[in-house]
Amino acid sequence: MATKYVYLFSEGNAEMRNLLGGKGANLAEMTGLGMPVPQGFTITTEACTKYYEDGEQINDSIRDEILGYIGKLEEITGKKFGDPNNPLLVSVRSGARASMPGMMDTILNLGLNETVVESFAAKTGNPRFAYDSYRRFIQMYSDVVMEVGKAYFEKLIDAMKEKRGVTQDTELTADDLKELAGQFKAEYKNKIGQDFPSDAKEQLFGAIKAVFRSWDNPRAIYYRRMNDIPSSWGTAVNVQSMVFGNMGDTSGTGVAFSRNPATGDKGLYGEFLMNAQGEDVVAGVRTPQTIDRLKETNPAVYGQFVEIVDTLEKHYHDMQDMEFTIEEGKLYMLQTRNGKRTAAAAFKIACDLVDEGMITEKEAVLSIDPKQIDALLHPQFDAAELAKATPIGKGLPASPGAACGQVVFTAEDATAWVTQKGAQVVLVRLETSPEDIEGMHYAQGILTARGGMTSHAAVVARGMGTCCVSGLGDIVFDEAAKTFSLGGAIYKEGDWISLDGTTGNVYGEAIKTVPASTGGYFGRIMEWADKYRKMKVRTNADTPADAEQAVRFGAEGIGLCRTEHMFFEADRIAAIREMIVSKTVEQRKAALAKLLPMQRGDFEGIYTAMGGRPVTIRLLDPPLHEFLPTEEGDIVALAADMGMAVDELKTIIASLHEFNPTMGHRGCRLDVTYPEIGEMQTQAIIEAAINVQKAHPEWKIVPEIMVPLVGEIKELQYVKGIITETADRIIAESGLPMKYLVGTMIEIPRAAITADEIAKDAEFFSFGTNDLTQMTFGFSRDDAGKFLEAYYEKKIYENDPFARLDQNGVGKLIQAAVRLGKLTRPDIKLGICGEHGGDPSSVEFCHRTGLAYVSCSPFRVPVARLAAAQAALKEEKEKA
Numbered sequence: 001m002a003t004k005y006v007y008l009f010s011e012g013n014a015e016m017r018n019l020l021g022g023k024g025a026n027l028a029e030m031t032g033l034g035m036p037v038p039q040g041f042t043i044t045t046e047a048c049t050k051y052y053e054d055g056e057q058i059n060d061s062i063r064d065e066i067l068g069y070i071g072k073l074e075e076i077t078g079k080k081f082g083d084p085n086n087p088l089l090v091s092v093r094s095g096a097r098a099s100m101p102g103m104m105d106t107i108l109n110l111g112l113n114e115t116v117v118e119s120f121a122a123k124t125g126n127p128r129f130a131y132d133s134y135r136r137f138i139q140m141y142s143d144v145v146m147e148v149g150k151a152y153f154e155k156l157i158d159a160m161k162e163k164r165g166v167t168q169d170t171e172l173t174a175d176d177l178k179e180l181a182g183q184f185k186a187e188y189k190n191k192i193g194q195d196f197p198s199d200a201k202e203q204l205f206g207a208i209k210a211v212f213r214s215w216d217n218p219r220a221i222y223y224r225r226m227n228d229i230p231s232s233w234g235t236a237v238n239v240q241s242m243v244f245g246n247m248g249d250t251s252g253t254g255v256a257f258s259r260n261p262a263t264g265d266k267g268l269y270g271e272f273l274m275n276a277q278g279e280d281v282v283a284g285v286r287t288p289q290t291i292d293r294l295k296e297t298n299p300a301v302y303g304q305f306v307e308i309v310d311t312l313e314k315h316y317h318d319m320q321d322m323e324f325t326i327e328e329g330k331l332y333m334l335q336t337r338n339g340k341r342t343a344a345a346a347f348k349i350a351c352d353l354v355d356e357g358m359i360t361e362k363e364a365v366l367s368i369d370p371k372q373i374d375a376l377l378h379p380q381f382d383a384a385e386l387a388k389a390t391p392i393g394k395g396l397p398a399s400p401g402a403a404c405g406q407v408v409f410t411a412e413d414a415t416a417w418v419t420q421k422g423a424q425v426v427l428v429r430l431e432t433s434p435e436d437i438e439g440m441h442y443a444q445g446i447l448t449a450r451g452g453m454t455s456h457a458a459v460v461a462r463g464m465g466t467c468c469v470s471g472l473g474d475i476v477f478d479e480a481a482k483t484f485s486l487g488g489a490i491y492k493e494g495d496w497i498s499l500d501g502t503t504g505n506v507y508g509e510a511i512k513t514v515p516a517s518t519g520g521y522f523g524r525i526m527e528w529a530d531k532y533r534k535m536k537v538r539t540n541a542d543t544p545a546d547a548e549q550a551v552r553f554g555a556e557g558i559g560l561c562r563t564e565h566m567f568f569e570a571d572r573i574a575a576i577r578e579m580i581v582s583k584t585v586e587q588r589k590a591a592l593a594k595l596l597p598m599q600r601g602d603f604e605g606i607y608t609a610m611g612g613r614p615v616t617i618r619l620l621d622p623p624l625h626e627f628l629p630t631e632e633g634d635i636v637a638l639a640a641d642m643g644m645a646v647d648e649l650k651t652i653i654a655s656l657h658e659f660n661p662t663m664g665h666r667g668c669r670l671d672v673t674y675p676e677i678g679e680m681q682t683q684a685i686i687e688a689a690i691n692v693q694k695a696h697p698e699w700k701i702v703p704e705i706m707v708p709l710v711g712e713i714k715e716l717q718y719v720k721g722i723i724t725e726t727a728d729r730i731i732a733e734s735g736l737p738m739k740y741l742v743g744t745m746i747e748i749p750r751a752a753i754t755a756d757e758i759a760k761d762a763e764f765f766s767f768g769t770n771d772l773t774q775m776t777f778g779f780s781r782d783d784a785g786k787f788l789e790a791y792y793e794k795k796i797y798e799n800d801p802f803a804r805l806d807q808n809g810v811g812k813l814i815q816a817a818v819r820l821g822k823l824t825r826p827d828i829k830l831g832i833c834g835e836h837g838g839d840p841s842s843v844e845f846c847h848r849t850g851l852a853y854v855s856c857s858p859f860r861v862p863v864a865r866l867a868a869a870q871a872a873l874k875e876e877k878e879k880a
Contacts, residue, residue, distance in 0.1 A: 005047040005062050006069045009039055009240075014316075019044045021236030023095025026336050033315065035308060035333050039076045040090065040240030041069040043208065045097065048234030051212045058205060058212075066208070067201070069239075077241050082200030084115045086123075089133075089242040092207040094214060096235040099337055100223055107144055107207045108277055109137035109242060113198035117181075121174075129247045131177035136246075136277060138184040138196060141203065145210040148191045150433075156183050169286070170275055204239070211237045219437045221792060225799055226441065228841050243332045245325040246277050250298075253278045256291050256305075258313040258320045261341040262400060264348030264521075268292070268309060270322075271452045278323055278334065287471050288452050301331045312336050317358050318367065319349050342400055343372040347521035361528045362873050368525060370840040370866040376522055377553075377859055379513035381500060389498070389507045392487030395447070395472030397504040398458035402513045403445025403467035404498040407491055409482050411439025418442040426497055428484060430477060432457040440466065445499040447506060449475040467501035526554060526862060529869035535846065536853035537864045538614070540833055542566065544605035550858035554865055557614035558606065559766060559855020560706075560833035563681060564622050566602045567595070573627065577638050580624045581652050585676060592680040599681065603688030612699025616766060616833070616855075618745065619681050619719075620670055621708040623661040628653050662771075662780060667709025671719045678719055682726040690734045703727075703740040706766060711748040713757040720761055743829070746817050747771035755817035759824035766855070767814055769834030769842075773801050776810050802835070805842035815849055831855055840867035847871035 012020050012028030020028060024042030031037050047062055058066075070081050070088075079088035089111040112120065112134045121130035142148040160172060160180055172180075185196045197203050214220060215235045224231060245253030255278075256270025271288035273280055274297065280286050295302045305324065308331075312320045321339030325332045341349060350364040359367070381402040405424040408414045415438050417423040427443040429436065431450040440446055440460055445467040448457045452471055461468030476485045482493040489508055491497060496510040538559035539550035543566075547558060567576045572595065579591035606615060629635050639649040658664035671678035682705065689703045705723055710716045720742050731738050743764030746752050749772070755765065774781050781802050791797040805811060814832075821828045831853040836842035838860025846854050847868060856864050 002061070003046060004065075005044050005050070006041050006065045007044070008041045008069065008072060009037060012042065017097050018233075019046065019236070021045055021095035021097050021238075022099055022337055023093060023335055024236045024238050027238060027240070029315075030312075030333055030336060033311065035311075036331055038241045038243045038332050038334070040073060040238060042095075043237040043239070045234040045236045048212050048215060048236065049232070051209075052216075052234075056209075056213070058209065063205070066204075066239075070204070073239070073241060079241075081111060081204075082116075084119045087111055087116045087120060089120075090204070091238075091240050091242055092204070092211060093238045093240070094211040094235045095238055096215070096229070097233055098227065098229045099340065100220065100227075100229070106278075107137070107140045107210070109133040110141070110203050110207055111200045112137050113200070115198075124247065126247060128174035128177065129244065131174050131181055132246050133244065133277075135177050135181040135184055138181060138188065141196075141207070142184065142188050142191075144214070145206045146188070146192050148188060152187055153184060156180060156187070208237050208239075211235060218793075222438050222441075225792060228799070228804065231795060231798055240334070243325045243327045243334075244277070245273075245327065246275055247328055249274055250326070250329045251275060252294075252297075252326045253280065254288070254291065254294070254324055256309065256322050256324070257339045258309050258322075259339075259345070259349055259352075261319070261321070261339050261345055262397065264319075264341065264345035264352070266352060268306060272324075278325065287450070287473060298326065298329060301326055301329065304331050308333060314358070317353065317363070319345075343376040344400065344519075344521075346372055347376070347525050351521045351524050362532060364525060365528050365532060365866070365869050366873055368866060370843075370863045370870065373522075373862045373866060377516050377862070380502075380516055381498070382512040382514045385512045386500075389509060389511050391505040392489065392508040393472050393474050393506045395469040395504045395506065396452060396458075397500070397502055398451075398470040399446075399461035399466060399468035400502040401445075401467035401516075402498070402500055402502075402511070403443075404496065404510050404513055405444040406494050406496055407484075408439075408443075408493060409477075409479070409484075411436035413493075414439035414443045426499060428475075428497075429457070432460070445469070445501065447472060447475075447497075447499055449473060449477070461501075467499050469499045469501060469504050469506055472504075472506060522862075526865060529866045530554070531869075532872055533865065533869035534872045535843075535851060535868040537861055537868060538616075538831065538833075538853050538855035539858050539861055540837070540855050541606070541858060543602075544609040546858055547606050547609035550861050551610065551613075553858055553861040555613075555858065555861045557616075557853070557855075558610060559616055559831050559837070559853060561603075561606060561615060561617045562621065563599065563602075563617060564620055564626075566599065567627060572598055574638070574641060576627050577629065578642060579677075580627060580656070581638070581642060581644075581649060588674065589676050592676055596680050596684055599684035600688045600691075603685055604692055607688055607692040607701060608696075612696065612701060614702065614704060616704040616706050616743075616764075616831075617681075617685050618706040618708050619668070620677055621667050623656075623658055623664050623666040624670070625653070625656040625658065625661065628656065662774065668707050668715050668719050669709065671707075671722060672715060675722050678722040679726050682723045683730060686727045686730045686738070686740065689740070690730070690736050690738060693736060693738065701738070703738075704764065705740060705742050706764075707742070707744045708768070709747060709771070710744045710758065710762075711750040713754065713761065716744055716758060716761050741829070745771075745833070746814075747775065749776055749813055752813040752817040753820075756820035756824045759821040759828055762821075762828070763825070764829035764831070765817060765821055767817070767830075767832040767834065767851075769805060769810065769814075769832055769836045770802065772813065772834070773806060773810050776806070776813060777801060804839050805836040805845055807845050811845055811849075818849055818851070838864050840870070843867035844871040844874070848875070 009028045009031040014025050014029040017025040020042045079086050081088045089109055092107045117130050117134045121127035139153045143150045188196045245251045252272050252274035253276050254272025259266050260269040270291040273288045318338045320336050323335040346368050350367050353359045354364050379402050405426040407428050408425045414425050414427045417425050424444050426445045428447045431448050446457050446461050448470045449472055458470050483490050498507040498511040536556045538557040539555035540560040541547040541550050541558050542562050575591055575594040579588055582588040639646045685703050689701045693701045707719045723742050741763040744762045745768040746765050747768035830851045832846050833855040837854040838856030843854050843864050854864050
C-alpha cells in the first residue's frame with residue numbers, strides 16, 4: 001500500500017505527533033474535540049524526509065496528493081484556490097514533533113495576487129484589509145521563501161509612516177498599503193530578478209519547500225543540537241484556511257497561556273491586538289494589550305475563550321500555550337501546545353497539577369525538563385547592591401533571573417565576545433529574530449525594545465533559562481554608532497548594564513549577583529525524584545567548599561576528587577615543582593614530605609564535609625610539565641630554591657615537554673616511574689580517613705582509591721601493590737580497623753575491552769568519559785571545537801560528543817566493560833565521573849547500562865537526580 005503523506009485535520013489525533021508534528025496533531029485533536037478550528041491538512045514529517053532523500057524536491061506523487069487535499073479543502077470551505085471571485089486563502093506553517101519556537105517559518109494570506117486582491121477588497125467591502133493582507137503576504141513570502149530578508153521591507157513601512165506623519169501601521173490607508181505592496185514587489189524583482197509569483201499553486205509549493213528547507217537552516221540545527229532533537233525527525237507542514245484578525249476593529253489576534261509561564265500562577269495569561277495578524281503579537285512588532293482587556297472589548301468571545309482554555313488544560317493535563325484569531329467577532333483556535341515555561345514555573349505548575357488531582361507524582365517528575373533546573377540555580381541580584389541602584393528604564397519581565405554584562409548589539413558580537421574574549425555580555429536589540437539564537441545562548445541577558453511577553457526573545461530566553469527584559473519602548477538606537485540612549489544617558493558597546501528579568505527593571509551599571517536559593521516546589525519534586533530513581537548521584541569535587549555545595553544539592557558521595565587541583569595553590573606549587581625536578585629518589589621524597597601534610601589536610605576537609613558518605617579519590621593524573629614554571633622570574637626563583645643553575649633547570653623543563661601530553665607521561669604511568677608519589681598520596685588518603693573516623697565514630701569511612709589511565713592489568717597490579725602495602729601498614733599502626741577499596745578509571749579503550757582481566761584487581765570501575773571519548777574518537781577535547789562546527793554543518797555529527805555521550809561508539813565500550821567486569825567480579829561497583837554524568841540523555845544511558853551511580857559537578861547534581869528518576873520511570877513505563 002502506498003504511503004499516505006497528507007491528512008485532513010479531521011483524520012488525525014494527538015497520538016500521531018511523530019507523523020503530523022506537534023502543531024498538526026494538536027489541530028487534529030482540537031478538531032476532534034469540536035473546537036472552532038479553521039480547517040486544513042497536514043503534510044507529514046515523512047514527506048519532509050522524502051523531500052531530502054529526493055535531492056530537495058517534492059516528487060510528483062506527493063505533489064498530486066497535496067493538490068487532491070487542496071480540492072478537499074475547497075469542498076469544506078466552499079471557496080476556490082486561485083479563483084479571483086471566491087478565493088481560498090491559506091496559511092502555511094511548520095510543525096516539528098518537538099516544539100521549536102521561532103525555529104521554523106510561517107506564511108499567511110497565501111493565494112493572493114493582483115487580481116484576487118481587487119476582488120477580495122470588493123467582496124469584503126474592506127480594501128484596507130485586503131491590501132494589508134497582500135503586503136504582509138509579499139513581505140513574508142519574500143523573506144521566508146526567497147530569503148530576501150525582512151529589514152528592507154520594514155524600512156519601506158517606516159518611510160511610508162513618516163511620509164504620512166503617522167506612528168502606527170494601523171493608521172496607514174488602503175491606498176498607502178496598495179502603494180507599499182507595489183514597492184514590495186519592486187524590491188522582490190530587484191533582489192530575485194523575476195516577478196513576484198501570481199499563480200496560487202506556485203506560491204503554495206514554494207512555501208511548502210521553504211518549510212522543509214527551514215528544518216535545515218543554521219538556527220534550527222543549532223536549536224536541535226542544544227535540545228537533543230535528531231535531524232532525522234523532519235518537520236510537518238500545516239496548510240490551513242485563513243481567518244483574518246486584521247479585518248477591522250471587531251477582529252483581532254492573540255496568544256495566551258492557561259497559567260503564567262514565568263511564575264506558574266494559575267489563571268489566564270496572555271496578550272492580544274485588535275486589527276492585527278498573529279505575527280504582529282509573536283514577532284513583537286506592536287506592543288499588545290493584556291488578555292483580560294478582551295473582556296471589555298468582546299465579553300462573549302472572552303467567555304467562550306475561557307471555556308476552551310479550561311477544556312484544553314483538563315484534556316492535556318498540562319499548561320497550554322494557545323494562539324487564536326477573532327474574525328469579525330467570531331473566535332477561532334489556531335494552535336495549542338504544552339507551553340514553554342521558566343524553571344520556577346515548571347516546578348510550581350507540576351506541584352499544583354498534582355494537588356489539583358490532574359496528574360500523579362510520577363507524571364510530575366516526568367513533566368520537567370532536567371536541563372531547566374540550571375536556571376533555578378542561577379543568580380539573583382545582591383539585595384543590598386540592588387537597593388542602592390536606580391533603574392534607567394522598565395520593560396516587560398519576560399524571563400526571570402538577574403544578568404549583568406557589557407552591551408553588545410548583534411548576536412554575532414555576543415558569540416565572539418564570549419568565545420574569544422571570555423567577556424560577560426548583555427545582548428541589546430530592537431527585537432530578536434530566530435537567527436539570533438546562538439548569540440542569545442551566549443548572552444547573560446537579553447534586552448529588546450519591541451515585543452511582548454510572548455515575543456520570540458521572551459519564549460526563547462525562557463526556554464534557555466536566560467534573563468530577558470522585552471518591550472522597553474523608550475530605548476532609542478543608533479545602529480551605525482553602536483549606541484542606545486535610555487533614561488537621559490547614552491550607552492555604547494562595551495558599557496556595563498544589568499537586567500532584572502523578574503521585575504523588568506534595567507540598570508545602567510554593573511550590579512553584583514548572588515546564587516539562587518531553591519524553594520518549596522523544587523524540594524517537593526526532588527523528593528519525588530529521589531523516591532523513584534534507582535541510581536545514586538555523586539559529585540566531582542576537589543575542595544570542601546565544593547563538597548558542601550554538592551551535599552546541599554543532594555549529592556550522595558564524591559565520585560571524583562582530583563588531587564592535582566590542590567597542588568596549584570601558591571603555598572604548594574613550590575613543593576610540587578621541587579618534587580618534579582628532583583634528581584634523586586631522596587630529593588623527591590623530601591619534597592613529597594612537604595606535600596604530605598597539605599594533602600592529608602585537604603582530604604580531612606573533604607571527608608568531614610561529606611559526613612561519612614563515600615569518597616573516591618583519584619591519584620595524580622596530569623602530565624608533570626603542567627606544574628612547571630614558564631615565566632623567567634619563576635624559573636630563576638625555583639633554581640635558587642633547588643640550589644641548581646638556571647640553565648640546568650631550563651634543560652630539565654625542556655626535557656619534560658611532550659608532543660602529545662594527553663597520551664604522555666601521566667596517570668598511573670607517573671606512579672610506575674615514581675612509586676614514591678603513589679606512596680605519599682596513599683599515606684595522605686588513609687591517614688586523613690583514620691583521623692576523621694576517630695573524630696566521628698558514628699560515620700563509616702571506606703576510602704576509595706582510584707588509579708587513573710590504566711590500559712593494562714599489570715600496570716594496575718603494580719600500582720595497587722604500592723597502595724595496599726602503604727595502606728595496610730598505616731592501618732595496622734593505627735590500631736583502627738578500616739576497609740578500603742582500590743579501583744580504576746576506565747578511560748582507555750583497551751581497558752574497556754580487557755575489563756574482565758582488569759576486574760581481577762579492580763574493586764570498582766569509574767568511567768572517565770572525557771578521556772574515553774577523546775581516545776575513542778582520536779581527537780583532542782581542547783582542539784575539537786575548531787573543526788566540530790564544520791562537522792555539524794555537514795551533518796557528520798549532530799552533537800558535541802564531549803557534551804552528550806556518544807552512545808553508539810563510546811557507549812558500546814562502556815557496555816562491554818560493564819558486561820566483562822561483572823563476569824569476573826559480579827559485585828563490582830560501577831559509576832561514571834566524566835562531565836557526561838550531568839547530561840540527561842547520558843544519565844538515561846547510564847541507568848539502562850546498569851551503573852550504580854553517576855557523578856557530576858555540584859551544580860548539575862539536581863539535574864542528574866531528576867534525570868535518573870525519569871530514566872527509571874521511563875523504563876517502568878516500557879515494561880508495563
